Amino acid sequence: MSEMLNTLEQTALSDYKYGWVTQIEADEAPPGLSEDIVRFISAKKKEPEWMLEWRLKAFRQWQKMEVPRWPNVTYPDVDFQSIKYYSAPKQKKTINSLDEVDPELRATFEKLGISLDEQKRLSGVAVDAVIDSVSIATTFKEQLAEQGIIFCSMSEAIQEHPELIRKWLGSVVPATDNFYAALNSAVFSDGSFCYIPKGVKCPMELSTYFRINAAGTGQFERTLIVAEEGSYVSYLEGCTAPMRDENQLHAAVVEIVALDHAEVKYSTVQNWYPGDKEGKGGIFNFVTKRGICAGIHSKISWTQVETGSAVTWKYPSVILKGDYSVGEFYSVAVTNNHQQADTGTKMMHIGKNTRSRIVSKGISAGVSQNSYRGLVQVAKNAANARNFSQCDSLLLGDQCGAHTFPYIEVKNNTAQVEHEATTSKIGEDQIFYCNQRGLDTETAVALIINGFAKEVMNQLPMEFAVEAQKLLAISLEGSVG
Amino acid sequence: MLSIKNLQARIEEKEILKGINLDIKPGEVHAIMGPNGSGKSTLASVLAGRSSYEVTGGEVEFMGKDLLELSPEDRAREGLFLAFQYPIEIPGVSTTNFIKTAVNETRKYRGEEPLDAVQFLKIMKEKMKLVEIDQTLLSRSLNEGFSGGEKKRNEIFQMAMLEPHLSILDETDSGLDIDALRIVAEGVNKLRDGKRSFLVITHYQRLLDYIVPDFVHVLYKGKIVRSGTKELALELEEKGYDFIKEELGERVDA
Ligand SMILES: Nc1ncnc2c1ncn2[C@@H]1O[C@H](COP(=O)(O)OP(=O)(O)O)[C@@H](O)[C@H]1O
Numbered sequence: 001m002s003e004m005l006n007t008l009e010q011t012a013l014s015d016y017k018y019g020w021v022t023q024i025e026a027d028e029a030p031p032g033l034s035e036d037i038v039r040f041i042s043a044k045k046k047e048p049e050w051m052l053e054w055r056l057k058a059f060r061q062w063q064k065m066e067v068p069r070w071p072n073v074t075y076p077d078v079d080f081q082s083i084k085y086y087s088a089p090k091q092k093k094t095i096n097s098l099d100e101v102d103p104e105l106r107a108t109f110e111k112l113g114i115s116l117d118e119q120k121r122l123s124g125v126a127v128d129a130v131i132d133s134v135s136i137a138t139t140f141k142e143q144l145a146e147q148g149i150i151f152c153s154m155s156e157a158i159q160e161h162p163e164l165i166r167k168w169l170g171s172v173v174p175a176t177d178n179f180y181a182a183l184n185s186a187v188f189s190d191g192s193f194c195y196i197p198k199g200v201k202c203p204m205e206l207s208t209y210f211r212i213n214a215a216g217t218g219q220f221e222r223t224l225i226v227a228e229e230g231s232y233v234s235y236l237e238g239c240t241a242p243m244r245d246e247n248q249l250h251a252a253v254v255e256i257v258a259l260d261h262a263e264v265k266y267s268t269v270q271n272w273y274p275g276d277k278e279g280k281g282g283i284f285n286f287v288t289k290r291g292i293c294a295g296i297h298s299k300i301s302w303t304q305v306e307t308g309s310a311v312t313w314k315y316p317s318v319i320l321k322g323d324y325s326v327g328e329f330y331s332v333a334v335t336n337n338h339q340q341a342d343t344g345t346k347m348m349h350i351g352k353n354t355r356s357r358i359v360s361k362g363i364s365a366g367v368s369q370n371s372y373r374g375l376v377q378v379a380k381n382a383a384n385a386r387n388f389s390q391c392d393s394l395l396l397g398d399q400c401g402a403h404t405f406p407y408i409e410v411k412n413n414t415a416q417v418e419h420e421a422t423t424s425k426i427g428e429d430q431i432f433y434c435n436q437r438g439l440d441t442e443t444a445v446a447l448i449i450n451g452f453a454k455e456v457m458n459q460l461p462m463e464f465a466v467e468a469q470k471l472l473a474i475s476l477e478g479s480v481g
Numbered sequence: 482m483l484s485i486k487n488l489q490a491r492i493e494e495k496e497i498l499k500g501i502n503l504d505i506k507p508g509e510v511h512a513i514m515g516p517n518g519s520g521k522s523t524l525a526s527v528l529a530g531r532s533s534y535e536v537t538g539g540e541v542e543f544m545g546k547d548l549l550e551l552s553p554e555d556r557a558r559e560g561l562f563l564a565f566q567y568p569i570e571i572p573g574v575s576t577t578n579f580i581k582t583a584v585n586e587t588r589k590y591r592g593e594e595p596l597d598a599v600q601f602l603k604i605m606k607e608k609m610k611l612v613e614i615d616q617t618l619l620s621r622s623l624n625e626g627f628s629g630g631e632k633k634r635n636e637i638f639q640m641a642m643l644e645p646h647l648s649i650l651d652e653t654d655s656g657l658d659i660d661a662l663r664i665v666a667e668g669v670n671k672l673r674d675g676k677r678s679f680l681v682i683t684h685y686q687r688l689l690d691y692i693v694p695d696f697v698h699v700l701y702k703g704k705i706v707r708s709g710t711k712e713l714a715l716e717l718e719e720k721g722y723d724f725i726k727e728e729l730g731e732r733v734d735a
């Protein structure tokens with residue numbers, strides 16, 4: 001904790017510390033979206049015909065779809081024709097090993113605190129680094145392969161493991177699931193693919209770092225995780241972007257499949273650029289994340305720490321199809337200044353004896369708006385379903401908003417669904433008490449919010465918990481006192 | 482150590498402190514007594530720098546510095562400690578963690594190295610014995626679900642950990658049973674080393690049997706109306722506050 005507080009002080013004036021731009025030559029598509037662009041992307045990636053067809057189908061459907069208006073957020077309409085849908089950092093040639101990664105790029109990731117250097121990584125985390133639209137490097141690949149684990153970029157998976165991709169891609173989030181998922185399906189440029197074979201417990205954390213670098217581009221990554229029977233994996237994604245005056249669109253799709261007795265833990269530390277204090281710029285973060293507990297006794301757990309983005313719209317969900325399956329959602333969402341977040345989860349109980357747990361902690365400051373939106377669904381045949389939801393909001397100041405929209409649809413009368421909600425404010429008396437013990441106000445606020453969010457932070461893999469704590473504190477700097 | 486001259490303060494337009502004068506020298510224990518609402522907690526809060534109180538006049542010198550110029554956290558780091566009448570709760574923050582942060586923030590201010598986990602635990606163990614506080618209590622969220630007595634004991638524990646020059650105890654005795662009272666007093670007495678000073682605010686003379694004060698002051702309607710030695714506390718106990726009111730020429734209803 002004290003280490004965290006020291007860092008806090010150092011960064012007290014830094015605001016968004018990931019806001020720099022790397023000068024890297026990029027290979028880009030012209031702005032705009034059409035079938036030609038979809039073909040361009042697919043061709044750039046030398047994709048097989050079936051993949052192109054899949055994209056085109058999604059694109060044609062997308063053209064008929066409407067932008068969703070129901071989230072509790074307001075923002076100017078995105079001009080989809082002004083965005084560049086493909087930007088890849090120019091590598092001098094194809095690379096065979098990590099040593100050949102462009103030094104500029106390498107430096108970018110070092111700056112982000114992500115070392116691509118396998119020898120130097122003490123924490124034992126395998127990393128897939130995605131800059132703008134393209135995966136740059138994946139570490140620890142060989143070691144993982146020894147156990148049959150596949151961890152690579154989506155582009156590579158399409159080339160190397162077409163049978164798996166054809167089987168599972170779009171199986172949880174269909175290409176035409178919703179407006180942004182359809183857009184993603186048409187133009188996604190990369191992302192991570194992770195496959196854990198039967199009975200294998202992945203020996204290290206797998207993680208993907210996403211970085212938007214180029215101006216005027218959108219980022220559309222696609223992640224797919226398949227956990228075969230009896231396997232286990234813990235996966236983490238992190239993301240940052242430069243500070244730019246215009247809004248940038250990020251529309252990702254994440255799909256998780258857990259078969260019998262498999263467990264997947266998916267953690268996100270989302271720190272896209274939130275825009276400046278007046279609300280100028282920032283990332284529009286419209287993401288579809290869904291997992292299916294397809295097998296019996298399977299488990300999917302989403303943990304998210306959301307501090308960035310100008311507008312966030314995201315509901316990591318679990319379809320509890322297998323009997324005795326378990327879905328969890330742990331979330332901390334911080335909004336400051338003009339940020340808006342509408343986030344939550346869906347737990348769809350279909351199998352018998354399924355359980356779900358939702359813990360949502362919203363922290364609002366400035367003139368921000370923070371909404372929890374959750375749906376707990378119990379299908380007709382889902383006997384003995386259990387859900388517990390806890391939604392707590394913490395307000396800093398009196399100009400921000402916290403909203404809770406819990407929806408419950410129960411069609412089986414053996415279900416037990418519990419919902420608890422609280423709203424509190426950081427009190428002047430709490431701050432004064434901390435001050436009286438020698439803590440300045442920033443430190444006090446950091447301490448109080450980390451306490452508030454503790455139940456969720458405890459779910460994060462150790463390696464990332466400290467980073468996430470710092471992030472919480474930094475995102476709320478200057479919002480009290 | 483502390484020198485208060487003609488201190489006046491108000492909250493929300495209401496004058497509460499109407500010219501307080503008080504001198505506390507190193508090693509001294511002063512008690513402040515007075516009926517409810519006389520301004521005792523206000524005095525403590527103003528000295529600690531609570532921003533909702535506005536100082537409208539007077540001066541306060543602490544350890545050679547102009548106390549009123551310092552932020553509340555710097556007052557604490559300079560060695561002014563307030564044991565709160567009503568300690569607040571911080572959910573999710575362990576008491577140990579909170580105190581470690583407090584200790585290290587103070588050390589940093591003084592240009593000292595932060596204590597690492599091992600050093601900190603060692604000191605903590607010693608002080609825990611001093612105030613007979615339990616490890617399990619310290620691993621729980623700060624004051625959350627603590628009984629009244631546990632909260633007060635935790636205040637004294639923090640005082641012991643921070644080793645302040647001046648400790649202000651705001652009705653630390655109220656709500657304590659006789660055993661807890663003895664432990665709290667013991668904690669204070671062990672810190673008395675001829676250099677540290679104490680300002681003990683209390684309602685009852687009971688506490689002063691355990692923490693024997695050098696001086697006793699009576700605060701009434703925002704002013705110190707009488708000062709004396711510990712005999713004054715006994716006199717108050719015997720006669721109640723009415724005799725003060727009578728002396729001040731106020732009508733006393735039976
Ligand atoms: N926040 C506040 N707003 C208005 N009046 C207050 C506030 N706090 C204290 N007071 C008033 O100030 C006076 C002194 O209070 P306090 O210092 O708490 O007295 P004591 O500690 O001696 O019982 C009382 O009349 C009380 O009602």
Ligand SMILES: [Mg+2]
Pocket residue numbers: 521522523566651652
């Ligand atoms: Mg009082």
